[in-house]
Structure formats: structure tokens, C-alpha cells
Amino acid sequence: LIGNTLCGLLMAIIGWFDGYAYVELWFAGVVAANSLSLSTVYFFKNRIGPYKSPFIWRWSFCLTNIIGGAAQGAGAFLFLSPELQFCALLYLFTLGGLMVGTTPVGIFMPAYFAFIGGLLTVFWAASLTVLSDQIAIILVFTALYAAVTTKVAMSIGQTVRKSLELAATNQALAHKLIDANQVLNKARTNAENADRAKSEFLANISHELRTPLNAILGFSDVLKQQLWGAIGDPRYTEYAADIHDSGQHLLSLINQLLDISQADAGKLQLVEEEIDIAPLVEDACHLLREVAQSQQVSLSLSLGSDLPPLLADPMRVKQIML
Incomplete structure (x- = not known):
């Protein structure tokens, strides 16, 4: 213009x-x-x-x-x-x-x-x-010139349109790349969170494995050295039961440890049921008492007589207490 x-x-x-x-x-x-x-x-x-x-x-x-x-x-x-x-x-x-x-x-x-x-x-x-006398020459010349400029205009227009289409395609690819990077970052974050959850789970479960294992070692040591006298003493039977209970708890923890997929998902499945909390507390206290005594620590237990039932996973409750 x-x-x-x-x-x-x-x-x-x-x-x-x-x-x-x-x-x-x-x-x-x-x-x-x-x-x-x-x-x-x-x-x-x-x-x-x-x-x-x-x-x-x-x-x-x-x-x-x-x-x-x-x-x-x-x-x-x-x-x-x-x-x-x-x-x-x-x-x-x-x-x-x-x-x-x-x-x-x-x-x-x-x-x-x-x-x-x-x-x-x-x-x-x-x-x-x-210019009526020269009109034929003018018409032919201007028509040819217009045809040439039109061809140039069409070529320019096609080039510009292709450039715009290419720019739009590049922009769309850039948006797709950004979206792909966001998905990749999210997947990496989820993988890191899962790995962190697994590491925390393994750290926690290794600590929980030590408690019943120490109890088993303590009770076994009492039986081995016959600290209470001959094997016929009834207290050895009680310790044998404690070893069995600790072994059962240790087995359940090992089974849980093998189920790594639950830890990768960031959650552990709960098997809830109505339980009496008092026996669980007494068992946990009994398992820990021998270890506590070996460290010269006094362990006492006081429970109310009217404790209501608890809806929970017994193994998880015992893990918490131990």
C-alpha cells in the first residue's frame, strides 16, 4: 500500500x-x-x-x-x-x-x-x-505481463503457505514433545516414588525382622544353656511356645517382604477383622521382655479390663507394637 x-x-x-x-x-x-x-x-x-x-x-x-x-x-x-x-x-x-x-x-x-x-x-x-490504434498490442503485452506476474504471485503464495504449514507442524510437534516430556517426567517421578516406598518398606521390614529374631535367639539361648535347669522344666515349654510364636511372626514378615509388588504400588493390603487387642499386646510384651531383661531394662504391662474390640489387621497391629 x-x-x-x-x-x-x-x-x-x-x-x-x-x-x-x-x-x-x-x-x-x-x-x-x-x-x-x-x-x-x-x-x-x-x-x-x-x-x-x-x-x-x-x-x-x-x-x-x-x-x-x-x-x-x-x-x-x-x-x-x-x-x-x-x-x-x-x-x-x-x-x-x-x-x-x-x-x-x-x-x-x-x-x-x-x-x-x-x-x-x-x-x-x-x-x-x-490508443485505439495500438489496442491489440497493448492487450497482448499487458495480458502476457499479467500472466507472468500471476505465476510469480502463485509461486510466492504457495511458498508462504508451505512455510506457514511447516511452522504450524513444528509448533504442533513442539507441543507434543512438551506433553511427552511431561508424561516422561511424571513416569520418572512415579518410579522414584515407588523406589523410595520400596526402600522405606525394606528398611522398616528389616527392623521388624530383627525383633522376633532376637526373641528367638534369646529363647533358644536359654534352652541351649539350660539356664532353668534340666530340659524337663515346664518353663522350657513356655519358651518353646514363645519361639514358635516368634517364628510364626517372622514367617509372616518374610512372606510380606516377598510381596514387593505391593510396596512398588505404594500401599500394602490390609486384612481387617475384629480382634481383641489385649492378647496381642501381651504377646508382644512377652516377646520383648527377654530382650529387655538382657539389656537390663524393666518392661511392665498394664491393660484395662473392658477394652473394646478393634477392627484391624492383627499382623499390622503386632508390627506396630514390635
């Missing part, structure tokens, strides 16, 4: 100095047509009024290009002459430059055809009036 206006200004100045009539009105028409096209672009970019609709803007832009091309072509009525004086030749050269300069509009070919069509229609009408 700026080049269009500057070309019109150049022709108006030269025509004014050469004494051509109505050049001011013609240049005013060129400026008005270009201003109309510029306002159409401005309204669309800022989503003003009906130009919010791409459909309305497209055909409004085509209409303003027809008017702009016709305004430039109307200069032929002023500058063309049978003698093809300097102004006429300069005007023809300017029109050729305008047709080449309009080729970038080829990204939207209807607008390009609108401008070229408006320009050539008025130019041919003026040529038929002013």
Missing part, C-alpha cells in the same frame, strides 16, 4: 509539472483507495465491528483491492497519449512495477486477482479510448 501510494505521488507530481489536468483528483482517489484497504486490515487485526469475521474481512479486502487497482488504472485516462510521451512511458513503467509489487498478496490469490483485474479493466478501457 505504501509503494502504491508513492507511485501515485510520483506520477501526480510529474503530471502536475507537465500541466496534466485532474492529477490532484486522481491522486486523491489513489490515496482514498489505499486508505480504505489499510483501514480494512487495521479493523481485522484489531477485531473491530463486523471485521471480526474472517469471511467478511476476506471479501472486504478483495473489494478494496478492486477499488485500489481501478484507481491506479484510471491514471491511463490522464497520462496515456498517442505520442507516448515521457509521462505515458513513466506511467506504464509504474504500472508494471505495481503489478510486480503486488505479487506478495499471492498468499491470498482472490485479493491479488481483484487488484490486477480492477487495474487492467480500467487500463484497457482507457487504452481503447486513447
Whole structure:
């Protein structure tokens, strides 16, 4: 649009100095047509009024290009002459430059055809009036020139469209890459959390394994050294029962340790049932008492007589106490 206006200004100045009539009105028409096209672009970019609709803007832009091309072509009525004086030749050269300069509009070919069509229609009408003897040559030459510039415009438009499509594809791939990275980061975080949960589980279970194992070793040591006398002493039977209970608890912990998949999932399955808490507390205290005594620690137990039943997993409760 700026080049269009500057070309019109150049022709108006030269025509004014050469004494051509109505050049001011013609240049005013060129400026008005270009201003109309510029306002159409401005309204669309800022989503003003009906130009919010791409459909309305497209055909409004085509209409303003027809008017702009016709305004430039109307200069032929002023500058063309049978003698093809300097102004006429300069005007023809300017029109050729305008047709080449309009080729970038080829990204939207209807607008390009609108401008070229408006320009050539008025130019041919003026040529038929002013240069009727040379009209055949003018028609052939301008038609061939328009065909060449149209081919260039179509090539430019195709190149720009491919560039835009490639940019859109790259942007879509970039978004997919970002989404894939987010999924990967989430999976890595989940894997790290699962590994951390497994490590914590193994650390906790190793501590829990030591408690019944120490009890088993303590009771076995009592039996081995016959600290209470001959093996026939009834207290050895009690210790044997304690060893059995500790072994059962140790076996359950080992079974739980083998089920690593539950730890990887970040949760352990609970088998809830209604239990009496008092026997569990007494068993745990009994298992720990021998170890406590070996460390010269006094262990005592005090339970109420009316403890309500508890809905829980017996093995988990015993793990907590030990």
C-alpha cells in the first residue's frame, strides 16, 4: 500500500509539472483507495465491528483491492497519449512495477486477482479510448505481463503457505514433545516414588525382622544353656511356645517382604477383622521382655479390663507394637 501510494505521488507530481489536468483528483482517489484497504486490515487485526469475521474481512479486502487497482488504472485516462510521451512511458513503467509489487498478496490469490483485474479493466478501457490504434498490442503485452506476474504471485503464495504449514507442524510437534516430556517426567517421578516406598518398606521390614529374631535367639539361648535347669522344666515349654510364636511372626514378615509388588504400588493390603487387642499386646510384651531383661531394662504391662474390640489387621497391629 505504501509503494502504491508513492507511485501515485510520483506520477501526480510529474503530471502536475507537465500541466496534466485532474492529477490532484486522481491522486486523491489513489490515496482514498489505499486508505480504505489499510483501514480494512487495521479493523481485522484489531477485531473491530463486523471485521471480526474472517469471511467478511476476506471479501472486504478483495473489494478494496478492486477499488485500489481501478484507481491506479484510471491514471491511463490522464497520462496515456498517442505520442507516448515521457509521462505515458513513466506511467506504464509504474504500472508494471505495481503489478510486480503486488505479487506478495499471492498468499491470498482472490485479493491479488481483484487488484490486477480492477487495474487492467480500467487500463484497457482507457487504452481503447486513447490508443485505439495500438489496442491489440497493448492487450497482448499487458495480458502476457499479467500472466507472468500471476505465476510469480502463485509461486510466492504457495511458498508462504508451505512455510506457514511447516511452522504450524513444528509448533504442533513442539507441543507434543512438551506433553511427552511431561508424561516422561511424571513416569520418572512415579518410579522414584515407588523406589523410595520400596526402600522405606525394606528398611522398616528389616527392623521388624530383627525383633522376633532376637526373641528367638534369646529363647533358644536359654534352652541351649539350660539356664532353668534340666530340659524337663515346664518353663522350657513356655519358651518353646514363645519361639514358635516368634517364628510364626517372622514367617509372616518374610512372606510380606516377598510381596514387593505391593510396596512398588505404594500401599500394602490390609486384612481387617475384629480382634481383641489385649492378647496381642501381651504377646508382644512377652516377646520383648527377654530382650529387655538382657539389656537390663524393666518392661511392665498394664491393660484395662473392658477394652473394646478393634477392627484391624492383627499382623499390622503386632508390627506396630514390635
